[in-house]
Amino acid sequence: MTDQELQEKVEAALEEIRPFLQNDGGDIALLSIEEGKTVRVQLEGACVGCSVNQMTLKSGVEMTIKKHAPQIESVINVEA
Numbered sequence: 469m470t471d472q473e474l475q476e477k478v479e480a481a482l483e484e485i486r487p488f489l490q491n492d493g494g495d496i497a498l499l500s501i502e503e504g505k506t507v508r509v510q511l512e513g514a515c516v517g518c519s520v521n522q523m524t525l526k527s528g529v530e531m532t533i534k535k536h537a538p539q540i541e542s543v544i545n546v547e548a
Contacts, residue, residue: 471504474537478507481536485529489515496529505541507533516547 469477475498482496489495494515499508509529511518518524530543 477537478533481533485532499546505539507540507543508546510546
């Protein structure tokens with residue numbers, strides 16, 4: 469899989485989870501994909517100060533990304 473294809477798969481995963489985040493007043497942005505296995509994202513809006521954002525990141529975002537791109541090993545939230 470090319471870097472472009474991987475990015476498209478990760479973006480598709482984020483589009484799948486985005487409505488749930490936006491429903492709670494938040495959003496998510498893809499910052500980078502490192503070495504084809506680590507995704508860096510930034511939670512935005514209400515998600516920034518939310519006490520459950522790490523749970524959201526692991527159980528929602530990471531799981532959805534891995535469903536679309538199984539080679540991804542981890543998803544890291546970069547604080548603004």
